[in-house]
Amino acid sequence: MGMGQRVRQIFRSRRAGGVDDLKTSLDETYRKHLATLQQVRRGVADVTTSRKRVEVRLAQLRQQVADVDVQARSAVERGDDDAARAALTRKLTLEEGVSGLQQQHAQLQAEEARLVGAATDLEGRIEDFRIRKDTLTARHTAATARVELNDAGSGISSDLSEVNQRMSEAERHTRELEAQADAVDELASEGIIRRAGESAEDAEARRFDALLADGSMDDKTLPPTDGDHDGPQQISP
Secondary structure: OOHHHHHHHHHHHHHOOOOOOHHHHHHHHHHHHHHHHHHHHHHHHHHHHHHHHHHHHHHHHHHHHHHHHHHHHHHHHHOOHHHHHHHHHHHHHHHHHHHHHHHHHHHHHHHHHHHHHHHHHHHHHHHHHHHHHHHHHHHHHHHHHHHHHHHHHHHHHHHHHHHHHHHHHHHHHHHHHHHHHHHHHHHHHOOOOOOOOOOHHHHHHHHHHHHHHHOOOOHHHOOOOOOOOOOOOOOOO
């Protein structure tokens, strides 16, 4: 499954409710691709090891071919035809082995180059996926934070609206209480009502004192004295 298919599968599963955590899903996909890259790299290492073993064997066979060729020349110089024929036969066998190993070496080189190219391409695509993953994760985190901030702001606005309403009611009630207290203080200062702990007689005396002080009391408003009598006075004969 390619990277694009995996990403599409992630988002389809998210829409279906199968995956709730985007970052976890993307990280898991990234780890799977890294595991695939490690497998490809191990394949490259195995092919490289085989190629080097073939190269060592080729060097050995080529050295043996050179040694047998020296033996054949020496046998010819000595006039030993049998030894010369045996050396030449051995040389042909070794050369056939060299030819076979050369073909294997060429195949291993081609396979190694293919795997190295595939690993390089896969590594580049995985790096691109990692960058996109980190970018998308950061954008997703930022978008989530914005949504949560907006939700919190809406909640705060709603709470503040309710608090402001309550504060307005409290301010109105406070003004009413202050007005009531001012009215009570004014009535008490005029002696119309008693102050706390004040007797009725003291309140009445304070009221008369207030009336006298501001000049609003005349003789008609004064209470009768003991020398005053209702009606005309009678003169004795």
